[in-house]
Amino acid sequence: MIDFVQNxxxxxxxxxxxxxxxxxxxLIFGVMRRLxxxxxPSIMIGAYLGTLVYVQLSAGPLVVVAVTVIGAVLAGVYVExxxxxxxxxxxxxxxxxxxxxxxxxxEQAAILVLPxxxxxxxxxxxxxxxxxxxxxxxxxxxxxxxxxxxxxxxVYLLLYRSRFGLALRAIIENPTAAHLVGINVKAAVMLAFxxxxxxxxxxxxLVLAADQQVTPMFGMWATFKGLIAxxxxxxxxxxxxxxxxxxxxxxxxxxxxxxxxQVRDLVAYLLLFACLVLRPGGxxxxxxxxxxxxxxxxxx
Amino acid sequence: xxxxxxxxxxxxxxxxxxxxxxxxxxxTGEISFGQQAFFAIGAYAAGxxxxxxxxxxxxxxxxxxxxxxxxxxxxxxxxxxxxxxxxAIATLAFAEMVRLLFELFRYQLTIDGELVGxxxxxxxxxxxYIFENDVSSLxxxxxxxxxxxxxxxxxxxxxxxxxxxxxxxxxxxxxLAELNGVAVARIKVxxxxxxxxxxxxxxxxxxxxxxxxxxxxxxVMLGVHSLAYGLIGGLGTALGPxxxxxIDIGLLESVRVFAGYRMIIFGGLVAVLLIVxxxxxxxxxxxxxxxxxxxx
Numbered sequence: 011m012i013d014f015v016q017n018x019x020x021x022x023x024x025x026x027x028x029x030x031x032x033x034x035x036x037l038i039f040g041v042m043r044r045l046x047x048x049x050x051p052s053i054m055i056g057a058y059l060g061t062l063v064y065v066q067l068s069a070g071p072l073v074v075v076a077v078t079v080i081g082a083v084l085a086g087v088y089v090e091x092x093x094x095x096x097x098x099x100x101x102x103x104x105x106x107x108x109x110x111x112x113x114x115x116x117e118q119a120a121i122l123v124l125p126x127x128x129x130x131x132x133x134x135x136x137x138x139x140x141x142x143x144x145x146x147x148x149x150x151x152x153x154x155x156x157x158x159x160x161x162x163x164x165v166y167l168l169l170y171r172s173r174f175g176l177a178l179r180a181i182i183e184n185p186t187a188a189h190l191v192g193i194n195v196k197a198a199v200m201l202a203f204x205x206x207x208x209x210x211x212x213x214x215x216l217v218l219a220a221d222q223q224v225t226p227m228f229g230m231w232a233t234f235k236g237l238i239a240x241x242x243x244x245x246x247x248x249x250x251x252x253x254x255x256x257x258x259x260x261x262x263x264x265x266x267x268x269x270x271x272q273v274r275d276l277v278a279y280l281l282l283f284a285c286l287v288l289r290p291g292g293x294x295x296x297x298x299x300x301x302x303x304x305x306x307x308x309x310x
Numbered sequence: 311x312x313x314x315x316x317x318x319x320x321x322x323x324x325x326x327x328x329x330x331x332x333x334x335x336x337x338t339g340e341i342s343f344g345q346q347a348f349f350a351i352g353a354y355a356a357g358x359x360x361x362x363x364x365x366x367x368x369x370x371x372x373x374x375x376x377x378x379x380x381x382x383x384x385x386x387x388x389x390x391x392x393x394x395x396x397x398a399i400a401t402l403a404f405a406e407m408v409r410l411l412f413e414l415f416r417y418q419l420t421i422d423g424e425l426v427g428x429x430x431x432x433x434x435x436x437x438x439y440i441f442e443n444d445v446s447s448l449x450x451x452x453x454x455x456x457x458x459x460x461x462x463x464x465x466x467x468x469x470x471x472x473x474x475x476x477x478x479x480x481x482x483x484x485x486l487a488e489l490n491g492v493a494v495a496r497i498k499v500x501x502x503x504x505x506x507x508x509x510x511x512x513x514x515x516x517x518x519x520x521x522x523x524x525x526x527x528x529x530v531m532l533g534v535h536s537l538a539y540g541l542i543g544g545l546g547t548a549l550g551p552x553x554x555x556x557i558d559i560g561l562l563e564s565v566r567v568f569a570g571y572r573m574i575i576f577g578g579l580v581a582v583l584l585i586v587x588x589x590x591x592x593x594x595x596x597x598x599x600x601x602x603x604x605x606x
Contacts, residue, residue: 045395096585103341103394104588107541108581110343110534115577122570230530234406241399272431276410283403287388290396 012144017263023151025259026158027220030213031236032243032251033162037206040246041178041199044102048089048109050233051116052207053214056082057224058120060215061129071132071219079211085116086207090200113229121226134219150220157216158252161209166248168205178202210236238282244295253293257281316447318564320519322555323454327512328532329539329551330461334505336540337474338498339481341394343533344401347408348378348506350528352513354412354428357523360439361426362419367439367518371457374514375507382506386499393484405533412525433524437517454515461508465548477501538580544592553592 031050038046060078063069069077093108133150140147169175177198180188189195214232218224235258243254261281266274285292331345356374359365365373389400418427428434440450468474479487480494488494517523539554557579562572587593592600 045399092581093584101588103398104584106395106398107341107537108584111538111577111580111584113577114531114534114573115581118571118573118577122574237399238403272410272413276407276414279403279407279410283400283407286392286396286400286403290392 013267014264016145017267018260019145019147021260021263022256023148023155023259024263025239025256026151026155027213027217027255028235028239028258029158029252029255030154030161030216031210031232032239032255033158033165033248034206034208034210034213035236035240036243036246036248036251037165037209038203039240040248041182041202042094042102042105043182043246044094044105045237046089046094046109046203046206047106047233047237048093048112048116049086049206049210049236050231051113051120051229052085052089053082053210053232054120054224054226054229055085055116056080056207056211057131057214057218057228058124058129060218061131061224062124064132065129071134074132075212075215078215079208082211082214083204083207086203086210087200088112090203094203095196095200113233117226117229120229127225129224131218131222131224133222134216148220150216154216154220157212158255161212162248162252165205165209169248174198174201238278241282241292242285244292247292247295250292250294257293311448313447316451318560320447320451320454322559323451323458324512324516324519325536325539325559326458326552326555327461327515328509328536329543329555330465330548331505331509331512332533332537333540333545333548333551334477334501334508336537336545337477337481338501339484340498341398341537342401342505343398343530343537344403344405345505345509345536346528346530346533347401347405348382348509349513349516349532350408350412350523350525351381351506352378352510353517353523353528354415354434354513355510356514357434357437357517358417358427360518361434361437362417362421367443367445370439370518371511371514374517375510378510378513379503379507382509383499383503386502390495390498402530402533405528405530409525409528412528431525433522433526434517435522437521437523439518441521450519454519457511457515461511462548462552469548473497535576538576541590542580542583544587544590544596546589546592546594546597550590550592554590 035046035049038044038049056078059081060074063077064074089109089112093112094105097105097108134153137149140149140152167175169178177188177193180191180193181195181198185195210232214228217232218228239255239258240251241254242257243250243252258278258281262274262278265277328345328349331348332342335342335345352374355377356370359370359373360367385401385404389397389404392400412428413431415428416430418425418429420426424436426436439445468477476487476492476497479490479492480497484494535558539558540551541554542557543552543554544550558576562568562576568575583590
């Protein structure tokens with residue numbers, strides 16, 4: 011019983027990092043109706059720049075956070091310019107494939123700059139874990155959970171209580187009509203992309219600070235965990251991102267405890283597959299339209 | 311021919327099977343990130359057949375193709391009602407599941423006093439059919455290209471057949487095809503099965519060429535590459551994906567100058583081509599133009 015509760019606690023904690031990753035993912039999907047698979051690798055670019063200033067200039071944590079977020083935003087905007095802005099309306103699949111191609115590019119660029127496999131990342135909190143009766147709580151994990159809740163609340167407020175959010179929601183409803191009433195659609199979309207990358211950058215910083223190291227696998231890890239969490243919760247839904255992240259974290263923690271890390275990953279993909287087949291809209295999202303426009307039609 | 315050239319050409323031939331497999335699904339309008347799963351299934355099935363059961367190579371390759379095709383049909387049925395990015399992510403999830411299952415898969419027999427067979431994440435060693443039967447690497451190369459030519463001829467015939475037209479029709483507009491009386495669901499399962507079998511043949515050849523497979527090879531990057539080959543080379547003809555493979559493996563991977571920058575060039579190439587030529591270099595228009603020039 012104690013193990014069960016401790017596993018659930020650990021699951022919620024790691025799940026909050028998945029929720030943070032899913033939040034940025036879902037923001038991009040909500041605005042563009044497109045998947046950005048380069049999301050994780052662009053966070054990794056930020057993280058690599060962060061570790062570079064940490065290792066080379068022994069910068070403090072605040073500088074590392076700033077550099078990580080700025081790097082993630084710059085890489086995110088690069089992805090948006092190359093994979094999303096030039097694609098015709100309705101060519102969402104082309105954007106997805108293109109962002110996968112850019113993923114390879116970003117990963118190789120990171121390896122070219124820092125060729126070792128592992129680099130240290132500055133820890134967030136080195137204090138001992140809190141003890142609550144028989145249970146242990148890591149302080150950096152608590153910060154992660156608090157950040158997940160605070161950031162999703164902030165994004166929610168931004169979308170539903172600000173003029174910028176109103177403009178974004180207008181674009182989601184109908185980009186042409188939004189353009190006609192004077193909204194600068196291109197600028198708003200780019201800003202949303204930058205915002206999502208910034209959220210991703212913060213998520214990446216918190217995860218890596220808890221792990222205290224960064225490897226080239228981080229990009230793939232971030233994309234897959236964020237993607238699975240978002241898909242389970244519901245594409246484009248902010249509460250869905252939180253719920254999906256926490257569900258994924260708890261399921262992973264329990265399956266790791268009982269069956270080991272390989273089965274843990276297997277269960278995560280099984281959850282994603284089952285969710286797509288049985289409930290493609292996710293737990294809290296809307297079901298997708300049956301037929302989306304094909305991509306790159308012939309003769310078009 | 312020197313060994314390096316034979317190696318590169320063999321690689322190009324084998325990867326072409328996965329590229330053709332992804333291309334077949336692209337024709338029906340679906341993006342699959344998961345064709346590497348069927349490549350893996352074909353590799354393991356064919357390897358087990360020769361190394362553990364003592365089958366001849368031809369039967370083993372057929373068995374690999376059949377297993378991969380059957381697996382593709384089994385996945386095709388539940389994922390049928392998905393479309394676009396949902397289908398793509400479902401195939402991605404499936405392929406990763408297959409890879410992780412092979413990490414856990416153990417099936418070993420003692421052959422000539424030695425344990426042979428898949429051993430989880432340590433991989434599957436000792437698929438020595440071509441050494442035991444004195445097949446030279448040149449002969450194996452000929453076998454690869456013979457099978458590839460058969461596949462290409464089958465594609466050419468398919469493109470002229472009613473079935474090929476139906477595939478493209480579904481790719482253009484599945485609803486319209488359905489309204490015209492095409493059994494879209496059944497045709498899509500058929501396409502998925504054929505694509506799986508094609509990748510399975512490639513996998514069987516791969517296992518026997520390298521004599522060793524491990525689950526790590528069949529990761530998502532292989533799937534994305536094979537998809538990208540069709541998108542670079544073109545969706546107008548089955549030669550399109552082959553052109554993509556030649557550009558990537560023949561040029562970027564094998565020429566020294568590009569070492570270390572392969573992914574940067576390849577990734578950028580895919581992204582730029584998707585903007586300027588969304589259906590690849592050899593798209594339908596280019597193929598039509600070339601065939602008119604050819605006939606003149």
